[in-house]
Amino acid sequence: MSVTVSSPDLRPSLTGVLQGLAAAGALDGVVTTLAFAPSGKALSLAGRLAPGYAALLRRRAVPDGIGRVEVVPGGELLMQACVRLGFGDVAQHRAWMWAEPYFDRRAAARIAGRSAVLYGHEHAARTSFAAQKRAGGRCALRQVNAHCAFLDATLDGEHARFGVPPTPLWNAIVASRARVNERKLAEYELADLIVVNSAFVGRTFVDAGVPASKIVVAPTGCPTPIDARRPRPARPMTVVCAGHLSFRKGTPYLVEAWRRLGLPPAEAELVLAGPTMLPPGLLALPDGVRAVGVLSAPALDELYRRASLFVLPTLCEGLAHVIPEALSHGVPVLTTPNSGAEALITEGINGWMVAPRDVETLAERLQWCRDHPEELDAMGESALATARRTTRAAAVAAHVGIVLDLVRGAAPARLSAALQRAPVAS
Secondary structure (H helix, E strand, O other), X not given: OOEEEEOOOOOHHHHHHHHHHHHOOOEEEEEEOOOEOOOOHHHHHHHHHOHHHHHHHHHOEOOOOOOOEEEOOHHHHHHHHHHHOOOOHHHHHHHHHHHHHHHHHHHHHHHOOOOOEEXXXXXXXXXXXXXXXXXXXXXXXXXOOOOHHHHXXXXXXXXXXXXXXXXXXXXXXXXXXXXXXXXXXXXXXXXXXXXXXXXXXXXXHHHOOOOHHHEEEOXXXXXXXXXXXXXXXXXXXXXXXXXXEOOOOOHHHHHHHHHHHOOOOOOEEEEEEOOEOOOOOOOOOOOOEEEEEOOOHHHHHHHHHHOOEEEEOOOOOOOOOHHHHHHHOOOOXXXXXXXXXXXXXXXXXXXXXXXOOOHHHHHHHHHHHHHOHHHHHHHHHHHHHHHHHOEHHHHHHHHHHHHHHHHHOOOOOOOOHHHHOOOOOO
16 A cells, blocks of 8 residues: 545545545555544434534545545634634635644644655645655645646736725735745645646646646546436526636626626526625626525536526636536536636537637627527537546546556656647636
8 A cells, every 4th residue: 555645625526536546455544634434423423413514524424445534623623613603704714824734734743654655735735745755755736726826817817907906805815825825836846746637727837837747637527417408498598607706717707798698587597606705896797697695515406407508707727616517417518718627628519618708709609509599408418428428437547547657656647738738828
């Protein structure tokens, strides 16, 4: 056994990799913040005592067969307390600033040098990586967002473009940026391999000067697709956008495109699902646009089933998980190359890619969808076919192979030719 995994969270894309490494006999153990056995008494009891935490607790369930799991709960408990007690965004950001380095320090003391390879998570692995290197081991970084320089440039540009007064949270983010990026840049340097979840992310690293030879692309696959698509009503056409309503997600450009269309609500509706992170007063919604806030998983599933089109004009992602979700519900997707989903979207077949901030083309595509309901419905069938052939199981197997290659000392052979394309647009 030769790999130890260290990550503050246990999202599904990671738990599948843990299972694959364990099945290959290559997993020494896992260190995380909170973890429960899915069938254990602790998870069941906690769910009964605190029903409001049920979803959080399920996300912390560790599949059977993983083996040794160690927890460093202090930082995560602090962050959850800030949320549950109603502390503001600034306090929550400060809690995060303390929590991940704390997790990293405690993890390093336990696991550095235990295995040939330490697989860590961005912003939570600098101390662990340094200790692992001193012990003669190798390091792999799990990277689920763009290079920090690209992300910062994108957000700075949007704030300048819209000329909005800085919020207390934005001031706190800018004030802490040097500390955050110092950690991230050190991790990029220490990592022997950076496992990115899309070619877009990889290109942001290459553009920032990171050698392409240490970057490998391991996209996540689509959830299990639904058995059959339910007919979508022709009127009103329901267009769904899920995720934060924010500059990074391109929300102002989507709302402006919809405003230009001027479609009557009886013909088309745009549903925005997710928390609002835009400055107050910036997002004035035209007729036919509804912001429904954060939805439960069942409610979001129902929204996908009603949708004729999913749209996400994002400026910066890793691989937006809502896009594979939409495809698995048989919903065509309108997004940007910066969504990280270019390997999933075939132009005009199961969706489209438009340039970031291109309001005019975005509006044209939306109008086409309204004018061609039958063609759009056929694209939904293609979306479902994409989900069926782009499975999470296949993605996990490829991801596990990448980590095992590093264990064996083999040079990564899965570098995508997409990394050599033109620089991404910020």
